[in-house]
Amino acid sequence: MKAFEEKWxxxxxxxxxxxxxxxxxxxxxxxAAAQAEKADAKKLSELLKRELTAYPLKNEEFFSHQLxxxxxxxxxxxxxxxxRRSPTSSWWTIPRLLWAGTASLAVFLICTVLVVRQExxxxxxxxxxxxxxxxxxxxxxxxxxxxxxxxxxDHATVLxxxxxxxxxxxxxxx
Amino acid sequence: MQTxxxxxxxDVSELDLVKRCQAGETEPFDxxxxxxxxxxxxxIYNMVHSEQDAWDLAQESFLKAWKSIGRFRGQSSFYTxxxxxxxxxxxxxxxxxxxxxxxxEFDDAxxxxxxxxxxxxxxxxxxxxxxxxxxxxxxxxxxxxIGQLSPEHRAVILMKEIxxxxxHEIAEALGCSIGTVMxxxxxxxxxxxxxxxxxxxxx
Numbered sequence: 001m002k003a004f005e006e007k008w009x010x011x012x013x014x015x016x017x018x019x020x021x022x023x024x025x026x027x028x029x030x031x032a033a034a035q036a037e038k039a040d041a042k043k044l045s046e047l048l049k050r051e052l053t054a055y056p057l058k059n060e061e062f063f064s065h066q067l068x069x070x071x072x073x074x075x076x077x078x079x080x081x082x083x084r085r086s087p088t089s090s091w092w093t094i095p096r097l098l099w100a101g102t103a104s105l106a107v108f109l110i111c112t113v114l115v116v117r118q119e120x121x122x123x124x125x126x127x128x129x130x131x132x133x134x135x136x137x138x139x140x141x142x143x144x145x146x147x148x149x150x151x152x153x154d155h156a157t158v159l160x161x162x163x164x165x166x167x168x169x170x171x172x173x174x
Numbered sequence: 175m176q177t178x179x180x181x182x183x184x185d186v187s188e189l190d191l192v193k194r195c196q197a198g199e200t201e202p203f204d205x206x207x208x209x210x211x212x213x214x215x216x217x218i219y220n221m222v223h224s225e226q227d228a229w230d231l232a233q234e235s236f237l238k239a240w241k242s243i244g245r246f247r248g249q250s251s252f253y254t255x256x257x258x259x260x261x262x263x264x265x266x267x268x269x270x271x272x273x274x275x276x277x278x279e280f281d282d283a284x285x286x287x288x289x290x291x292x293x294x295x296x297x298x299x300x301x302x303x304x305x306x307x308x309x310x311x312x313x314x315x316x317x318x319x320i321g322q323l324s325p326e327h328r329a330v331i332l333m334k335e336i337x338x339x340x341x342h343e344i345a346e347a348l349g350c351s352i353g354t355v356m357x358x359x360x361x362x363x364x365x366x367x368x369x370x371x372x373x374x375x376x377x
Contacts, residue, residue: 002353002356003353003357005356005357005360005361006353006356006357006360008360009356009357009359009360009363010356012363013334015341037367040367040371040374041363041367043374043375044363044366044367044370044374045335046374047312047316047370047373047374047377048316048331048335048336048366049335049336051309051312051313051316052220052313052316052332052335052336053216053336055215055216055219055220055228056212056216057211057212057215057216057229057232058225060208060211060212063207063211063215063229063232063233064204064207064208064211066233067207067233067236067237068200068204070233070237071200071203071237071240072200074237074240074241
């Protein structure tokens with residue numbers, strides 16, 4: 001359902017036809033006044049067309065030239081902006097540096113805690129400590145191997161030696 | 175307005191030009207600017223009544239069109255599409271100007287100074303000085319009357335009367351319904367009739 005304004009506009013512009021036209025004209029209280037207003041609107045339309053059409057654009061070529069320059073300038077600025085935001089940029093921003101520093105510090109602390117935990121010395125008997133402190137002279141016994149087996153739950157340690165030429169006189173647990 | 179044949183031809187090549195622009199070429203855009211710069215400038219001039227402002231706004235409109243041409247899908251003609259940009263830019267500018275200037279954007283003194291020997295309002299032949307002056311006065315009256323319309327009403331009446339656009343084209347260019355266009359036309363005409371009756375009755 002069109003509003004009156006829409007129907008009136010369509011009627012002025014001769015866009016109504018058939019039943020719609022006859023119905024609209026029949027609904028007008030004063031057809032003569034409406035026709036006079038329609039004639040007024042036509043005069044207004046003619047006046048506007050006559051007086052306002054085609055205001056000239058002077059310096060058309062300069063207009064295009066100026067626009068071309070602006071486009072080139074804008075394109076250059078956009079390219080620079082893209083390059084600035086590009087991940088391949090060699091310049092790190094301050095927030096990035098801060099994040100990288102914080103992350104590095106956190107990784108360092110985690111590693112330190114893990115290493116310190118792993119390297120906590122196991123409980124060793126004084127006997128084992130003494131054996132481990134002993135040296136096998138590679139000149140005297142070049143093929144010597146010393147293996148240590150430790151079973152903590154049984155509180156037992158086995159020292160296995162092979163290829164010794166001779167045991168030093170002082171090699172004994174005290 | 176163009177005939178259907180020329181319209182169809184220009185539409186085909188226009189679409190081709192747009193596609194090349196979308197591929198990053200600038201020369202086709204130059205061609206599109208050449209086709210529409212006069213109409214766009216003329217329309218903006220009739221909206222803002224200042225040659226310098228019309229120039230700047232036309233430049234801004236075309237620059238915006240270039241930046242957003244990638245989004246043009248060809249669902250409407252390029253002309254309608256660019257008109258939408260032109261209208262957005264111009265109406266926005268008029269609104270801001272009205273806010274800055276407290277709504278009084280028309281100045282008689284400024285209008286009457288614009289008697290340019292090269293202007294269309296002074297025919298190159300025949301016109302006598304008093305006739306030229308009379309036409310300038312009429313034009314000033316019309317511009318003053320149009321200046322009293324809201325930006326939206328101004329746009330609608332100019333697109334309909336000067337550019338002879340169809341209701342649906344105007345609606346597309348302004349991003350509103352056809353009913354709104356017709357309603358705005360109704361009120362714009364009523365206002366102009368009341369302001370310019372003596373002019374069109376005497377001419």
